[in-house]
Structure formats: structure tokens, C-alpha cells
Amino acid sequence: MEPSHRKFHHPYEPYSIQLEFMQKLYKCIEDGNVSILESPTGTGKSLSLICAALTWLRDDERRRLFGDAQQNGKSLDWLEQAARRIQTEQLLETRKEMEEKLKTIRLKTVKEQNKHERAKRVKIDDIVQEDDLALDDYESDDGRSKATSSDHEFSLSTLALLEQLKPTKAIEGDEEVEDRTKVIFCSRTHSQLAQFVNELRKINLPSAVSDVDDDEEVIKHISLGSRKNLCINPKVSKLVSTTAINERCLELQKPGISQDHKCEFLPSQRFNEDKERLDSFKDNAIAQVQDIEDIASLGRRMKLCPYYASRSTIPVAEVLTLPYPLLLQKSARQALGVIVKDNVVIVDEAHNLTSAIADTMSVSMPLSHLELAHKQLMGYCQKFKNRLKGKNRVYIAQIIRLLKACISQLQAHANMTTDTTLPMNNLILNAGVDQIQPHKLVKYIQESKLVYKVEGYAVLLDQSSANSTSVSQKQLQPKGVLAEFQNLMIALMNPSPEGRFFILRGDRELVLKYSLLDPQAHFEDIVREARAVILAGGTMSPMSDYSDQLFPYLESAKLKTYSFGHIIDKDNVLVKPLAKGRSGIEFDFTWQNRQSRSMVLELATVIEKLCMVTPDGMVVFFPSYDYLAFVASIWRSGNNSPFSKISSHKKPFEESKDVNVDDLLRDYANTIAKGKGALMLAVVGGKLSEGINFSDRLGRVVICVGLPYPNIKSAEWKAKVEYIERTKYLRCREEGLSEAECKSRAQAAGREYADNATMRAVNQSIGRAIRHKNDYAAIFLVDKRYATPRIQAKLPTWLKDSMCSGQESWQETENNCAQFFASKV
Missing domain, CATH: 3.40.50 (Rossmann fold)
Structure with missing residues (x-):
């Protein structure tokens, strides 16, 4: 089936890349494929998704209603044609009646909206009584309906x-x-x-x-x-x-x-x-x-x-x-x-x-929440002890024992210095809870409404104590802690290869976390049932993770990937990898070398020189909050500090974990609006790296310092990489490959996953600057690894197309940057 409308009913005159995007998406739906489409932010992706999908939807419905005189290669006889015609005429009449009714409703709605009606408030009376919170007798224990x-x-x-x-x-x-x-x-x-x-x-x-x-x-x-x-x-x-x-x-x-x-x-x-x-x-x-x-x-x-x-x-x-x-x-x-079956599923921001x-599918719970859940449940048992009988008493006792087991595991790791994996058996066997069957406990909690009952009683206690407690004495307590623990118990039911339990060092206390390692199983049923599945986003590159982790079971012909260009002219983007600084010092921001003081000072010199030739706003992304703080501390040291030199050209602003992003952005934008230059120091994966636009004057230069690889010593990261390597190894063995080849491919899969996760975060950050057709910006990738083909291959198509080839001297880079902005005046 071909599109009924050349422009897919787009409300504006679509750009050529929008037309190409809509054509690919339309064909994907028609062919029943899975497609991954990357279209940079600012290219009208949402409208393109809507227009292509809905054009196909109406075309398909028209095809099914009117059809051809051919069905499955057989000509319809005149009786069938007549029946089809009558059916279509009846549906047409029904639709016309519906459209007239909806038109009347729309006109009425507009009139009502102009009256500024106020919804009637419903009085909240004291309907929750103590007796309402007692558990009903619970007898369902046959276990035949396992969750x-x-x-x-x-x-x-x-x-x-x-x-x-x-x-x-x-x-x-x-x-x-x-x-x-x-x-x-x-x-x-x-x-x-x-x-x-x-x-x-x-x-x-x-x-x-x-x-x-x-x-x-x-x-x-x-x-x-x-x-x-x-x-x-x-x-x-x-x-x-x-x-x-x-x-x-x-x-x-x-x-x-x-x-x-x-x-x-x-x-x-x-x-x-x-x-x-x-x-x-x-x-x-x-x-x-x-x-x-x-x-x-x-x-x-x-x-x-x-x-x-x-x-x-x-x-x-x-x-x-x-x-x-x-x-x-x-x-x-x-x-x-x-119902997903035979429908079209589109996942945006994918x-x-x-x-x-x-x-x-993951869940975490800090120690204080576990202790509060235990306290609330014990208080509830004490209050209603004479009314807790039979299965209620048995199951609540098991939940308390499981809570105590989790608490004792965290307390036993109170002095740990690194995150650690917690084997599931440690939770089950600890404190003698090995006879507990999690699926029965979860079923009991759901059927008995235990969470609501216990939380309701806790609320009543809070309300009664609030009247006798001064404002200064009141302490805010977390809510919904037993619901959190219910989710942890649900995680205990998952197959062990799918995920792991971890004990993590939180900001103030230890946290028990279940982390899902295998996303495939939780998306496969959608893919199997849907007519077509579309994953769309402004930054989908690199894309190999999707085929490896989400769609390994799909034939290559059923999975299509597309990376579309930008609507801006190639001359509006200047992309340069910087392997060396102004004085020839090599930029190597790996874990082993990023603490080098001389390299950090060299970076400051590069940024200062770029500030001199860049108008308006400049954004610099660092690998982490900690590293940004480390660099900023060096730049501020000394009488004639690098910060003071940079500040003479652009006013610096700095993102941190506790900063108010709205205030920070407002002050940054106001500085630029007043005709002064501004420099924003931000973090890849931070609050400013996603969903924030640094368009036009807010981001004429974007600099990415180093590659933000995750902490390879993290217990969660190790578990994830080990899972990927193990999965790849087993697949290779199934293909009959040698032991050595399987191990080699498994290690390569782990490295690929790390590279992809890192570069997807980089691509998301540096895409903050170009937001519409007439926008322009220079992008500098500061690290010698950005000059390698392996890393450059993971950049989006539109950035690779604007990448400067060959190694330039710093003076040439500085001159090119100055000329780039001079040509835009």
C-alpha cells in the first residue's frame, strides 16, 4: 500500500528529511517491522511521527472498508461486493452521525469553558474508622494461582x-x-x-x-x-x-x-x-x-x-x-x-x-524505610492482635521475618566501603525464612489489602499525635514504606538470572536494591503481538544495543534502523575533536590520568581562548559532578587563577547536585540577554544534559570533556557487564563456535555495551545546542579518544557529516572557530 497523500497531511511544508522520515515509518508499519528512527531534536520529529502513523491508519482503514474487488487473490462475486457496499454505506452513515454529534459537543464545550465554571468540592469527612482497618479473615492458601x-x-x-x-x-x-x-x-x-x-x-x-x-x-x-x-x-x-x-x-x-x-x-x-x-x-x-x-x-x-x-x-x-x-x-x-495485538506501538524518547x-522493574529501599515498615507492621499487629487469626497471623509473621532479614543484612554491611552484590539466598536463608514462598506472600498482601490497612492505621496515629505535638517537634516521615517492601517481595519472585540484589551506599544510609539486568523479556511480548513497533528519539545512536539487548530474537530483515540528518545546513555546525591543548599537552581524561593538574590547567587555557572568540553562551559538559568540582577547585586556586581569566570574558555558572536548575538557567539566560557572555559548567547525565534547550544564543559552543564511562568498579555495573558477556558467550556456544572465539566475542560485547552507554549520553548532551533550522553552534570533543574511528562511528549521522577531518594545530582550530562565528554575523 502506498501513502494516500504525498506530504502525509503534514500541517506545514515538510523538509526533505521529514518526508524521508515519514516514508520510512509508513513502510515500516505497512511491512509490520520493528524500526529504530533517529531524528535530531528540532527536526519536527513528533509531527512526523503523527502524520506518518495516522496517514497509514486512515489508509489501512479505507483499504479494509472499501478494498479491491480482489481478496486473497480471488475475485469477489457480485453478492459479496453488494454486501461490502451496504456495510460501507451503513458505517459511513454511522460515522457521519457521530461526527455531527461530536461537532455539537465541541461547540457546547467552548461555550462552557468561557463561563469559568468551578468544580464542586467534595467534603472529606472522617470516613476512615479504626474498625475499617482490621483485616478480614484470609483463607485462600491453595497456591494454585501463583503470581x-x-x-x-x-x-x-x-x-x-x-x-x-x-x-x-x-x-x-x-x-x-x-x-x-x-x-x-x-x-x-x-x-x-x-x-x-x-x-x-x-x-x-x-x-x-x-x-x-x-x-x-x-x-x-x-x-x-x-x-x-x-x-x-x-x-x-x-x-x-x-x-x-x-x-x-x-x-x-x-x-x-x-x-x-x-x-x-x-x-x-x-x-x-x-x-x-x-x-x-x-x-x-x-x-x-x-x-x-x-x-x-x-x-x-x-x-x-x-x-x-x-x-x-x-x-x-x-x-x-x-x-x-x-x-x-x-x-x-x-x-x-x-490491547497491543495488531496495533502500532510508538515509543518516543526511546x-x-x-x-x-x-x-x-527495579526497586530500592533504604534501611530507614525498612525499619519504619517493620515498626508500622509491629504496631498494627499490637493494635489488632486479638483479631488476627489463622492465615493472617501466619503470613504477617512471615512478612515480619522477611523484613527483619533485610534489615539485618544491611546492618551487617554497615562498615562496607564499596557497593556489593547480595545473593538472593542470603535474604531467604537469613533469619530462618527459607520456608517462605514469596508468590504466596505477594498474593496475600494483594488479596488482604494489607498495605492500605497498615498505612491507614499509621495515618490515624499521625493525625492523633499531630494535635498534641508542636510544629517544632514534628518530624516528616516517609510514606508508603510497606508498599515499597511489597515491590521488593515481588522482585524475589523474578527468575534469578534476570536480576540481582545489591547493597548500595546511599548519601546517608545503606540501600537494598533489586536491579533488573535483562530488559528483553519485559518487552518481547509487545513486539510479538504488535503489528509494528517504532522506537524514535533525537539521540538513538549508537544503536547496536537495541538489537543485542531488546531484539536478539528478530531476524535482521525485521529490524530496520535509520539515522536521519538535520534540517540545518552543514555549514551551521562545526564539530572538532581536540586531542591536544594549546601547548601540545595531550588530553587523556581516562580514570588513570584525569587527575593531572597540568592537563586540567591546559583545559582552562583552551576554554579561555574559545571564550574570546565565541559570542554569547558556552556550555561545557564534564563526566561527573565530582570531576566538575575537582576541576573547578583547581581553576579557582592561585592569585591569577584560570577562573578569573575566564570570568573576564564570560560569567561562569556551575551545575551541582543541590542547585536549583530553574534559578541557574534563568540567571545564565539573563546574563546573555544583557549582552554579556556566559559560561555554563554542566554534567553529562545531569539535570542540564537532557530536556533543556541551549538553543541560539544560549549555546553557541558546546564542549564535552572526556568520555563519561560508568564506574567500572560499581557492583551494579559489574553485574550488568557480566550478564551481557555471559549471554553473548552462551549464544556463541549455541552457534557452535570455539571456546576461545566465544570468550573473545563475549568480552567485545561487554566493551561495546560500555562504549554505547557512554556515547549515547554524550550525544544526548551535545545535541542540546542545535534546536531549529536557523540555529548554529560549534562542538568541541576534548579527549584524544574522540579522534579515533571507534568512537566517531558512534556519533549521530548529522554530527559525523560536519566533523572536521585530519589533525589541526591549535592555532588553526582557534582561527576556524573565529571564522565560523564571523560568517554568521
Whole structure:
């Protein structure tokens, strides 16, 4: 199938690289492939994603509705053609009626928005009583429904309720609800999704059920979120932890709860009783493109829970937007009613997808939180000891023993000087908890609502003590600690090769952490089910990690990678590796040599000279906060310090872990706006290296000092590299390669992973400067390793195309930089 529109209905005149991007994406979806697309920030990536995907979506629907007179190579007879024609005409009529209804809703909504209506506040009364927090008798102990890594986040009762509240495809007396093919779009945060929604509002598409291009059809879109994002009941949303919110929500729905205590916003569990309200919500939700806050506001206006009601819109929606975790967790997808099968999945900002998967499935808990969880659970047991019987008593005792085992392990490592791996057996065997079965404990916690009960009792105690405690005596305590521990227990159920437990040295105390090492298993089911999967980002290079870690099972023909150029002219970017300084000192910022005082002073001289020829703002990225602080301390020393020389040309600003980024950026920008030069010292992987624009005058020069390789002595890093090497070794052995060859390839895979992780962070940082077509900047890569083909090969295409070839003297570099900026005046 070829695109129906040459420009993919782009609202502006697309650049050539945007057209190429959209053509590749369209073909990927049509062919059912997995594609990784890199398009630099500032090239209109979001609009290109939307236009290509939605053009294919409408083209595909038109193809399926109208089709050809050929189906599977066989001509349709006149009866089949007539039946198809009648079906299409009926659908067209239904769609026209829907569009007219949605148009009326849009006009009404605009009028209502102009009235500045205020949502009615719901009074929070004292509905949580002490007796409500006692555990019900728990008898389920047959172990027949073991939780697995794909379904453990929600209890069986939760899933049953959600299934009951989902609109069925066949409702008595109604026609079947149409379930359209969808584009499922996800990004890291709701704020990023809100930006995507703003771009989505710019698109006008012709109707899929009409041959007339002027017949537009509104894009049917719904923003999905968790209860934490969408709950409008203040009795529930005021709770701190997500687990407590989920469990309190379900508690208010129990059959035995009095009508006064039930959630007044929840649709009736008998769907037909609330069909009219849900249909109204659905129509209002899809009448125009709305973000997650709009959906929550709609629920408040209609006094209808948007978390549950939003799933009534899913069958008719064309585009779903949701954050990473709701896509990556199978149980979350099932609970929301999101079906990946045969739909198109687009992951934006996918440069950190593997780490996002690991973060979603990893969990950590500091010692103080473990101790507080133990204290809260012991206090709860003391209060309700006469009402804890049978399985409740058995399982709570096991949870307490497991908590004590974790605490004792951290206490035993109180004097450790480096992070360490903690074998899972040490946790299980310690304190005699080897008979504990984690899957039964997790099931018990979910079914009994233990987290909500214990946290609810802790809140009651806090409220009672608050009245008798002065403000100066009050101490802020962490919330949701038992929910944190529940997540740790879930991690105990994961297959041991997938991840490891670690004891880490935190800022103030030791931390117990479970870290996922293998992201493949948690993304493979999405790839297997979806029609096509698109990973897109401004900085995806280097890309070999994705094929090695996420898609090793795919045939090469099913995985396509593309790195597109920039919309700016090549002459607007100057990229130079600097292997030596002005006086010939070699720049070698490896771990062994980066403390060299002479090299650090040489770096200061280079930056001072570049400050003299660079207008406006300059940004220098260092490998870490510690190294930036080390360099800055040397530059500040002495009477005629390097800092004083640099300050005579540009006012320096310095990022640190505790700095307020908003204030720092404001002062930096204000200095430049006043016509003074400014120098920002930042950190790769820090707050200023991602999501911050140093466009135009804010970043005329970007310098990257050294390569920010992770700490190779870190226990987590060692475990990750060992896992990669071991996996590569086993694959090579399966291919029948020799022992020596397998070991060689395994070591090469470990080095490749380290290089890729490092260069992806570098690419993300140096891409901060060029943000639009007319922008320009010079980029200097300060380290002799940047001059090697191995490292240069991992730069994005648009940077490699602007890379200066050959070694130049410092004077030539300085002259070229001056000429570059002189030509832009």
C-alpha cells in the first residue's frame, strides 16, 4: 500500500528529511517491522511521527472498508461486493452521525469553558474508622494461582473488577462496538505526552470512510493514566502511595460497604445501568483531542470517575497516549483494557528505553524505610492482635521475618566501603525464612489489602499525635514504606538470572536494591503481538544495543534502523575533536590520568581562548559532578587563577547536585540577554544534559570533556557487564563456535555495551545546542579518544557529516572557530 497523500497531511511544508522520515515509518508499519528512527531534536520529529502513523491508519482503514474487488487473490462475486457496499454505506452513515454529534459537543464545550465554571468540592469527612482497618479473615492458601512476573501487580479481585467495568463488545439491545486499529503512543512522562497532544491537535485528516478528501474526521484520541493521575475522589487521592490509592479505591467498592462510604464517582458495576453516562463521557472525551488533565477535568464536571470511564472510549479510539510504565507492565495494560495485538506501538524518547524497562522493574529501599515498615507492621499487629487469626497471623509473621532479614543484612554491611552484590539466598536463608514462598506472600498482601490497612492505621496515629505535638517537634516521615517492601517481595519472585540484589551506599544510609539486568523479556511480548513497533528519539545512536539487548530474537530483515540528518545546513555546525591543548599537552581524561593538574590547567587555557572568540553562551559538559568540582577547585586556586581569566570574558555558572536548575538557567539566560557572555559548567547525565534547550544564543559552543564511562568498579555495573558477556558467550556456544572465539566475542560485547552507554549520553548532551533550522553552534570533543574511528562511528549521522577531518594545530582550530562565528554575523 502506498501513502494516500504525498506530504502525509503534514500541517506545514515538510523538509526533505521529514518526508524521508515519514516514508520510512509508513513502510515500516505497512511491512509490520520493528524500526529504530533517529531524528535530531528540532527536526519536527513528533509531527512526523503523527502524520506518518495516522496517514497509514486512515489508509489501512479505507483499504479494509472499501478494498479491491480482489481478496486473497480471488475475485469477489457480485453478492459479496453488494454486501461490502451496504456495510460501507451503513458505517459511513454511522460515522457521519457521530461526527455531527461530536461537532455539537465541541461547540457546547467552548461555550462552557468561557463561563469559568468551578468544580464542586467534595467534603472529606472522617470516613476512615479504626474498625475499617482490621483485616478480614484470609483463607485462600491453595497456591494454585501463583503470581507471575506478568500479572503480579494486580490482585485477582482487582482484575475481575476492572474486567467487569470494561464495556463489552456486545451490549444487549445495541450493535457491536467498533474496535478500530490504533496507534499506541508512549513517552516517559505526562508532560511529554501533553506536548505530543498539542502537536496532535494541529493535524487534519480526511475521513477513512469517504472518498472525498474534504470530508474531515476528527482524530479519536484518549489519554490514559493510573488512578494516581485520574482519581477525583479526595477521600482516595489524598493518600500518598500508589498502592494505598489502588487498595483504598477497591475498598470503597466492596459489596459490604455502606452506600454512604462507597465512591460516588464510580460507574455502576452493572454496565447497562450507567451506559448513558459512560456514553456521554466517551463522546465528550473524543470530541476533541485532550490531554490527561482535560480527561480528569471532564470526570470532575460529570462527577464520573475518569480512570474507569476512560476505558469506554478505547474501542472507538484511534490514538492512545500513555506513559512508559503503563505500556511496559502487562498487568497494567490488561487492567486499562489496552490491547497491543495488531496495533502500532510508538515509543518516543526511546533512547533510554532499556533503562526505563529496568527502572520500571527495579526497586530500592533504604534501611530507614525498612525499619519504619517493620515498626508500622509491629504496631498494627499490637493494635489488632486479638483479631488476627489463622492465615493472617501466619503470613504477617512471615512478612515480619522477611523484613527483619533485610534489615539485618544491611546492618551487617554497615562498615562496607564499596557497593556489593547480595545473593538472593542470603535474604531467604537469613533469619530462618527459607520456608517462605514469596508468590504466596505477594498474593496475600494483594488479596488482604494489607498495605492500605497498615498505612491507614499509621495515618490515624499521625493525625492523633499531630494535635498534641508542636510544629517544632514534628518530624516528616516517609510514606508508603510497606508498599515499597511489597515491590521488593515481588522482585524475589523474578527468575534469578534476570536480576540481582545489591547493597548500595546511599548519601546517608545503606540501600537494598533489586536491579533488573535483562530488559528483553519485559518487552518481547509487545513486539510479538504488535503489528509494528517504532522506537524514535533525537539521540538513538549508537544503536547496536537495541538489537543485542531488546531484539536478539528478530531476524535482521525485521529490524530496520535509520539515522536521519538535520534540517540545518552543514555549514551551521562545526564539530572538532581536540586531542591536544594549546601547548601540545595531550588530553587523556581516562580514570588513570584525569587527575593531572597540568592537563586540567591546559583545559582552562583552551576554554579561555574559545571564550574570546565565541559570542554569547558556552556550555561545557564534564563526566561527573565530582570531576566538575575537582576541576573547578583547581581553576579557582592561585592569585591569577584560570577562573578569573575566564570570568573576564564570560560569567561562569556551575551545575551541582543541590542547585536549583530553574534559578541557574534563568540567571545564565539573563546574563546573555544583557549582552554579556556566559559560561555554563554542566554534567553529562545531569539535570542540564537532557530536556533543556541551549538553543541560539544560549549555546553557541558546546564542549564535552572526556568520555563519561560508568564506574567500572560499581557492583551494579559489574553485574550488568557480566550478564551481557555471559549471554553473548552462551549464544556463541549455541552457534557452535570455539571456546576461545566465544570468550573473545563475549568480552567485545561487554566493551561495546560500555562504549554505547557512554556515547549515547554524550550525544544526548551535545545535541542540546542545535534546536531549529536557523540555529548554529560549534562542538568541541576534548579527549584524544574522540579522534579515533571507534568512537566517531558512534556519533549521530548529522554530527559525523560536519566533523572536521585530519589533525589541526591549535592555532588553526582557534582561527576556524573565529571564522565560523564571523560568517554568521
